[in-house]
Amino acid sequence: MASSHRQILRSSSIVGGASLVNLLLGLVRMKAAALILGPAGVGIIGLMQNLVTTGATVAGMGVGGAANVQLAAGRAERGDEGEGGVRRALYWATLVLAFAGAAATWAVREPIARLALGDQSYAGAVGWLAVGVALTVALNSQNALFTGLRRIGDLGRVTLISGVLATAAALISLFWLGSGAILFFVLCFPLANVVVASFYIARLPRPASDNPPLSALRAQWRKLVSLGFAMMISGLIVAAGQLVVRSLIKQRLGLVELGLFQAAWTLSMTYVVLVLQAMGADYYPRLSAAMKDRETANRLVNEQTEVVLLLAGPVLLVILGGAPWILHLIYSSEFRDAAALLRWQVLGDLLMVASWPTSFILIAAGDGRTYAAIQLFAILVFVGLTWLLLPALGVEASGVAFLGMYAAYFPAVTWAARRRSGFHLQPGNVRLLAYLAAASAAIFLAAIASPVAAFGLALLIAALMLMLAARRLEEALPAPIASLVAATRRKV
Numbered sequence: 001m002a003s004s005h006r007q008i009l010r011s012s013s014i015v016g017g018a019s020l021v022n023l024l025l026g027l028v029r030m031k032a033a034a035l036i037l038g039p040a041g042v043g044i045i046g047l048m049q050n051l052v053t054t055g056a057t058v059a060g061m062g063v064g065g066a067a068n069v070q071l072a073a074g075r076a077e078r079g080d081e082g083e084g085g086v087r088r089a090l091y092w093a094t095l096v097l098a099f100a101g102a103a104a105t106w107a108v109r110e111p112i113a114r115l116a117l118g119d120q121s122y123a124g125a126v127g128w129l130a131v132g133v134a135l136t137v138a139l140n141s142q143n144a145l146f147t148g149l150r151r152i153g154d155l156g157r158v159t160l161i162s163g164v165l166a167t168a169a170a171l172i173s174l175f176w177l178g179s180g181a182i183l184f185f186v187l188c189f190p191l192a193n194v195v196v197a198s199f200y201i202a203r204l205p206r207p208a209s210d211n212p213p214l215s216a217l218r219a220q221w222r223k224l225v226s227l228g229f230a231m232m233i234s235g236l237i238v239a240a241g242q243l244v245v246r247s248l249i250k251q252r253l254g255l256v257e258l259g260l261f262q263a264a265w266t267l268s269m270t271y272v273v274l275v276l277q278a279m280g281a282d283y284y285p286r287l288s289a290a291m292k293d294r295e296t297a298n299r300l301v302n303e304q305t306e307v308v309l310l311l312a313g314p315v316l317l318v319i320l321g322g323a324p325w326i327l328h329l330i331y332s333s334e335f336r337d338a339a340a341l342l343r344w345q346v347l348g349d350l351l352m353v354a355s356w357p358t359s360f361i362l363i364a365a366g367d368g369r370t371y372a373a374i375q376l377f378a379i380l381v382f383v384g385l386t387w388l389l390l391p392a393l394g395v396e397a398s399g400v401a402f403l404g405m406y407a408a409y410f411p412a413v414t415w416a417a418r419r420r421s422g423f424h425l426q427p428g429n430v431r432l433l434a435y436l437a438a439a440s441a442a443i444f445l446a447a448i449a450s451p452v453a454a455f456g457l458a459l460l461i462a463a464l465m466l467m468l469a470a471r472r473l474e475e476a477l478p479a480p481i482a483s484l485v486a487a488t489r490r491k492v
Helices: 002-060 063-107 109-116 120-148 152-202 214-253 255-290 294-321 323-330 333-364 368-393 396-421 427-449 451-472 479-491
Strands: none
Touching (some): 002 063, 002 109, 002 255, 002 323, 063 109, 063 120, 109 120, 109 214, 120 152, 214 255, 214 368, 214 396, 255 294, 255 323, 294 333, 294 396, 294 427, 294 451, 323 451, 333 396, 333 427, 368 396
8 A cells, every 4th residue: 555655656756846846937927927917918818728728639639648558558569669659650640730730720710719719800819829739739749758658757857847948938028028928928838848848759769660661650540549539529628618618708707807717727726737747647557557457446546536635635725715815926916806716616626636536447448438428518517507607606607617517527437437447435535535525615614704714724724634644645755754754743
């Protein structure tokens, strides 16, 4: 048990350490954007980033995600030669899909501007987002290559260096051009990531099958697309749902309210995504390899669930209790009105992190149809509740809808995983989730009466949770930290 915890923490710390720095750099970028552009500018940035993500999801055809599985399969079947064949197929597929995605985005720039932004005058800016689509397709494949080859250290270095470069470029452009820098602000991160990743990829050992025949490439492409299609559909469902919600807010409430949504969304999701990405770099390949042994696979999922709740829970509680002050600190005083929205989203985040390890059972088992169906069901709840509640609740409706989405998603994905592999949450994880839910509800209700008292309560419970996490994971911690935890327990 402890060895698995150690593996989870080790792999998470490599990517997560770099991602934590990148998170802080991202907050610096958004702070500058908030101060210079205000809520309206932040809203436009979020909408354009969502457009790039949606376009890249369709253009990428899921080959990045499929490459993880295919690299492992190729290595197991034919060693270095099999791995090399997948690498070559991934390279050419990425090149073709990136250019095709850029061309398609440019071709439909006017309808996208009219439907998503409600203003055809944005067509020129949407056309430039074609560059972002191509770059994002490329970086998704590059990250998949690092993950599939288990080059976790290189992935961490790419994350760190590209984050520093993107932040420097974004800040210079904002201070120099103001609102004229919005497009470059959106494009600078994928550009920096692709450039830095290309340098590290060039240093990798050359593939064993450097020039495979076209027939071999076609066979690999069929596998990549067939494996990746379900992932693409799932990613498209999520990205398109978020785009629809953003468009609804922009067209019904305006750019300022869209900016408040983007601020709350970024704060509620950034740390969660950091933790999940850091863990997923190692968790997905290990779970895929263990799927033939149900007992081992279910144990891995439960251990991953425990760690993600222990690591994400305290931070989510602090954000829940300190919402108005954190929004002011990270953005500006203009964003404090998003506090109620942020609290609703954090409640949804709790269910999101609890369901994330379980959802990987469906992906690792190759049950893409069920996974996509559950994603579609959840996104329809999100969009439907937002549309229904927006006239009565304003932008806060999207937060209520976000909680409703994961309240529907969590039992659905748990039921599907149980059918697929007999999975069930261990009693300890059920209790941990129940404690977190009760603490979150108490802080949420306290914030209605006294925000200051709610923040104090959140800090207290978060500190207790950190102590619990340190003791529960003591054997997996580095020796100096483990010794400190043991000494503290003896004193207590």
